Amino acid sequence: MNTPSGDDSFLYELQVEVEEEVALVETSRPEEAAELPVTEWLFDPTDAEREEIGLRGLLDAVETLEDDSRRDDHGA
Numbered sequence: 001m002n003t004p005s006g007d008d009s010f011l012y013e014l015q016v017e018v019e020e021e022v023a024l025v026e027t028s029r030p031e032e033a034a035e036l037p038v039t040e041w042l043f044d045p046t047d048a049e050r051e052e053i054g055l056r057g058l059l060d061a062v063e064t065l066e067d068d069s070r071r072d073d074h075g076a
Helices: 006-026 046-073
Strands: none
Touching: 006 046
């Protein structure tokens, strides 16, 4: 992850936020929750997995936008 410059600060901040969300989802350990009886679930493990997949897709999109922005800045 690079330090932002100019208009890239929004993408940088978004990337930081999404990375924090991914870390939270990872620490929820949905695979362990799935082994418990349904009555003991604090969250639906399938929903947690879907959220992680969506966040990783968003993170990939942000990184792609950052790369494109850097290439545009360098006149590539």
